[in-house]
Amino acid sequence: MKKTALIMCVLFCVLFAGCGQKKNGGAAKKALESVLAGSEDFIFTDLVSNKMTEQNLKEFSFTTEYNAVNNFSPWRYTYVDLDSDGTDELVVGEPNIEFHLFLRYCDGKVYGYIVDNVLFYEDGGLKTDGSFSTLIGAAGKGISRASFDGTDFSIINSAYMNDEDNVYELDGKSALEDEVKEYFSDWENDTKAVKFSEIKSKQVYFGNEQS
Numbered sequence: 116m117k118k119t120a121l122i123m124c125v126l127f128c129v130l131f132a133g134c135g136q137k138k139n140g141g142a143a144k145k146a147l148e149s150v151l152a153g154s155e156d157f158i159f160t161d162l163v164s165n166k167m168t169e170q171n172l173k174e175f176s177f178t179t180e181y182n183a184v185n186n187f188s189p190w191r192y193t194y195v196d197l198d199s200d201g202t203d204e205l206v207v208g209e210p211n212i213e214f215h216l217f218l219r220y221c222d223g224k225v226y227g228y229i230v231d232n233v234l235f236y237e238d239g240g241l242k243t244d245g246s247f248s249t250l251i252g253a254a255g256k257g258i259s260r261a262s263f264d265g266t267d268f269s270i271i272n273s274a275y276m277n278d279e280d281n282v283y284e285l286d287g288k289s290a291l292e293d294e295v296k297e298y299f300s301d302w303e304n305d306t307k308a309v310k311f312s313e314i315k316s317k318q319v320y321f322g323n324e325q326s
Contacts, residue, residue, distance in 0.1 A: 140202050143220035144194070147205040150218055150225050151192060151314075157218055157225040160266045189216075191311040197245045197261035204261070206241065208311070219263055228268040239308040246273065246306065254279040258302050274298045 149155035194203040197217060205218040217228040240248040249257040249270060255277040262269045275284040276295045283295040 142223075143202045146220045146223075146225050147194070147203075147218055151189075151205060151207070155225070157227045158266070159227045159229075160268065189314050191313050193241070193309045193311045195241065195243065195245050195309050197247075198263055199245055199260065206309075207314075217261065217268070221263075226263075226266055228263075230268075230270075239303065241309045242302070242306045243309050244306060246302070251275065252277070255282070258299065274302070 146155065150157045189207050190209050192205060192207045194205055196202060197204045197206070197219075202220065204220075207216045207218065208214070215230050217230060219226050219228070246258055246260055249259045249272070251257050251272075255275060257270075257272040257276075258274040259270045259272050262271050272284070273286060274295055276282065276292075276299065281292070283290050283292045285295060285298060
């Protein structure tokens with residue numbers, strides 16, 4: 116009986132050990148640091164139509180040559196747990212802040228996700244709890260979190276408001292305007308913002324290696 120229970124316990128641990136378990140935190144940090152230093156590649160998920168087909172994903176690295184499909188000039192970075200799984204992701208931004216690159220460690224690999232035109236337009240837009248501000252459409256804004264599923268990435272809104280259309284939501288459900296605005300105010304004033312570190316190097320790009 117004890118042997119059966121032990122086997123079941125082991126199977127449970129194996130089945131439910133995900134990419135973001137805290138025990139992988141050291142390996143994740145080391146892998147992300149290597150990618151940032153340009154010594155290791157990452158898998159850039161935005162270049163394929165079927166993101167779940169890993170053999171179609173292409174590997175990229177931070178390099179000093181202009182050989183990227185999409186040029187990206189890394190300027191600042193920070194580590195923060197974007198999806199609340201206990202392991203930090205690496206967030207890299209470029210000077211004009213039009214793009215941010217989320218880098219995530221999973222099963223011995225680092226995956227990159229480009230997020231454009233929605234994040235961190237103002238200082239304080241990314242918080243230490245992993246939540247961040249988003250611009251949604253012409254007039255909407257949200258407080259959001261990242262969700263990762265394999266090589267797919269999505270943004271989940273904890274709060275959303277659009278004054279022009281009088282739409283106010285908490286966790287995807289309609290809410291009173293005062294409740295939502297109070298939520299935004301508390302988040303902006305009471306939740307600590309991350310500190311970015313500058314990448315002190317000359318112009319850098321990410322791209323696939325050229326022979």
